[in-house]
Amino acid sequence: MSVPARVSLATLGVGDVARATAFYSSLGWRLSPASVPGVVSFFHTAGGLLSLITTDDLAADAGLPARIPPANPATDFRGTMLAINVESRTAVDEALRAAVQAGAALVKAGSAADWGGYLGYFTDPDGHLWEVTHNPGWPLDEAGIPRLP
The missing domain is CATH 3.10.180.10 (2,3-Dihydroxybiphenyl 1,2-Dioxygenase, domain 1)
Structure with a gap:
């Protein structure tokens, strides 16, 4: 078996999901009703989906230590x-x-x-x-x- 050559979902770790959601919404991007306010947001794009989740939650989900945010x-x-x-x-x-x-x-x-x-x-x-x-x-x-x- 091989790994399918596609990007289904790009996830960005953010400091504040609500703030990041407001930003991408203000670009005119369509928010999915599958989103959970303040927890995770999903946006439809012409390609794969874009998701937003806190950086700490993303690290925890992957079993990685929390990343120190950039200065x-x-x-x-x-x-x-x-x-x-x-x-x-x-x-x-x-x-x-x-x-x-x-x-x-x-x-x-x-x-x-x-x-x-x-x-x-x-x-x-x-x-x-x-x-x-x-x-x-x-x-x-x-x-x-x-x-x-």
């Missing part, structure tokens, strides 16, 4: 990044602007990439890094998922 969650890099691919350079700038209006910190404004695309970065209120990118070599399907060769 500055908005700027301390965690070694991971999530990406949102969009259809144009203009859409990158619009999404970054909307994220900042919702409470995100702009890490890098939209700019041309050496590989021919256009991208920018923001962090959510808990410091999770998100890239918003337009890659002209990766057309998006009807759900907004990049089609790779």
Whole structure:
């Protein structure tokens, strides 16, 4: 048997589930009724689901010690990044602007990439890094998922 090549659920450990839920809701993301207020939130995306749970609860569920939170969650890099691919350079700038209006910190404004695309970065209120990118070599399907060769 092999491990299926799919991401069904991406879970972010957060400091406050209600605050994080409000942030992602303000981006216009659809909250699932399967969510448990203040405990865990699930958001529908064009791909897998996004869930939010406290960092301590996530560590406990995995049987790991609780992680010391970063000194500055908005700027301390965690070694991971999530990406949102969009259809144009203009859409990158619009999404970054909307994220900042919702409470995100702009890490890098939209700019041309050496590989021919256009991208920018923001962090959510808990410091999770998100890239918003337009890659002209990766057309998006009807759900907004990049089609790779």
